[in-house]
Amino acid sequence: MSTRGPRLTRATLSVLVCAGLALTSACDFNGGDSAGQSGEKNDGGGFLGLGGGEPDAVSATVRDPGEPAVVLAQDGAGELSAAASQTFFDTAPVVVLAGEGEQLRAASAGAVLGVPVLIDGPDVKDEINRLDAEVALAIGPVADPGIDVVVPQDDAQLATLIGAGDPVQVAPDDGAARLADLDLADPQLLVPDGSVVAPTPGDDTETTGDTAGTTSGDEATGAAAPTTPPALESDRDELPSTTRPEPAATVTVLSTGRDADLAALGTARAAGAQLLVGPHTDPRATSESVQAIAAAAPTTVVGLGADFGDADTLAWRSRTAATGVELPGGGQLALPGKTYVALYGTPSTGALGVLGEQPAAETIARAEEHAGWYAPLVEETVVPSLEIIVTVAAAEATPDGNYSNELPVESFVELVDLAAEHGQYVVLDLQPGRADFVSQAKIYEELLLRPNVGLALDPEWRLGSDQVHMTQIGQTSVDEVNQVVDYLADLTREHDLPQKVLVLHMFQTRMIPDVDQVDQSRSELAVLIHADGQGPQGAKQDTWRVLHQYAPSVKYWGWKNFYDEDQPMLSPEETVSQVDPLPDFISYQ
16 A cells, blocks of 8 residues: 555546536546657546546657767666656656666656656656656556556556557567667567566465566565565556657667666657667677668767767767768778788889789789688688788988888879778888888878778888988887877777778887887777787797787787798698687788
C-alpha cells in the first residue's frame, strides 16, 4: 500500500464529479492507446478535461542541444538519465519513472510515448519539477515522486497503457540495439529475456516487489531489500493522452550499449534522435559508423559516457565521419585493425627501392601482389601500400644548400592517383638533409590533403648545419618530431580528413633520442616506429627488440624486408611467425 496521505488530484476530482452525476450521466476514463505518431493526437484517459469534451492530447517540448557535440559523462544510470532529460527536453507533462533494474521496459515505454525516462534516485524530484511533469508512469520499485502515478501491475497492462502489443523479450546484451531499431509506428514493449510475469494482486503466489509485473535478473531475490521503496498505488487508471513531440534538431546519439545507457537512449528516442549503438567510442572507427553518421548528417552528436572524450573531440571526429570518406581497408582509422604491406622507393629510379623498378601501373599491381601474400596469414585487413621517397638525400650541396633534392609534386600525382583508385595507402618519405621536416612536409601539402596519404620521417638523412651525408648517421630530436605531429594533426583536423599514419624510421636509438616521448595524444594520427635494420636476421631481431625496449609506449610498429641486403630475406610466412609482435606495417626495399 502507498504511504502517502490523501491527495486531491485532477483524477480524484473527476471521480467525485462522476459520482455526483451517476444517476444522470456516464463518465468515461478510458480513451484507448496513449501513444501515437509525432504531432498526432492520441486518445487517452482524461488528463485535463472535465465534463463532456474530449481532453486534448499533451506533448513534451523538446530542446535543441545547440552544440555540435555533447558528451554526457555520468556513470550511473540515474545521473545519466537526468542528464539526458535535461539535454533533450524543456517540459514534459508525463514522464516514465523506473527502478534501475527496469531500464529496458522504461526506455521502450518512454520512446513509444515520446516522454523522458528517469531512473529513480535522490535528485529525480528536481528533474520532475524542472519538466513541470504532472503524471509519472511508474515501473518497478520507485519512491513517491510527488505527482500522480500510474502503476501497471504486469507487462500486459504496461503494454496496454503505452498502446503496444504483446511484450517482446530481448537478450541481455541486445537492449540498446533493439531500442535503436524500435519502430515507433509499430509500438513494442521491450522486456528482458526470461522475465517472469508477476502474479496480479490477490494471487496467493509471493511477489518480488516488482510492480511492473516482472523481475529482471538482478532483482529476483524474493523479499525486497530494506532500501526498496514502499509499493505505490495508482492515482489514475489511465495515462494522459500523449503525442510524440517534433524533434528540435537533427541529433544522433552514440552509445556502446552499456546497461547504464538504456534510460538515456529511451529519452533520446522519445525526443526524435537517431541512435547508433556499437562497441567503439570513435565515430571514425568502422565503415558502418562512418556511413551511418554520413547518412544522418546530424547537427548535434551526443556521446553517452566519458569514453567518448570531451565535446570538442567528439565534434571534430563526428564532423570527419560525416564526410563519408573512408581509408583503404575501411573506416577512417588507419590503425589498429589493419596490416600495411608496402613497396618502398621513388618512381624515377629503381636504385632506391622496388617501387621504382617498373612503371606506375605495374607498381600498383606489384603492391597488390605483395599484400596478397599476407591476406591468408593475418587476421587484420591487409592494405596494399606505397612508401614514396619525395625528398632524396644528396651527396653534394643542392642549390638551396640543404643537401636534399625536393622532387616536384607533379611527378608523384599519377602514382598517388592510381593508388587511390585501387584502394592503396601512400606514405610520403622525407630525407631532409639540413632542412627541417615540417618545412619539407609543407611542400607536399597538396598530396597530404588526400585522404589516403600519410607521412614518413627518415632521420638517417637529417643533417646538422655543418654535416654532410655518409659521414655519420643522421638524427633528429623528439621535439622536431612533435612539431611534425602538430602540423600534420592540425592539417588533418582542419580539413576533416581520416586518420593519417606518421612513420618514424629508425635502426638505432640515437636516431631519435627519447622517442618514447613522441606525442601520441593526437588521434588524428597513428604514430608508428619502423625498424629499418638490414643484414643477418639475428642482428635485425636484436634491433627490433632494442627499439621496443627503448620506446615501450609506442603502439604501432613496422618491419622492413630488404631483397638484396637481408641474409636471408624472410618469406611472408616467416615474417608473420618470427617477428614478434606482429608488425602493423611491412615494407619491401
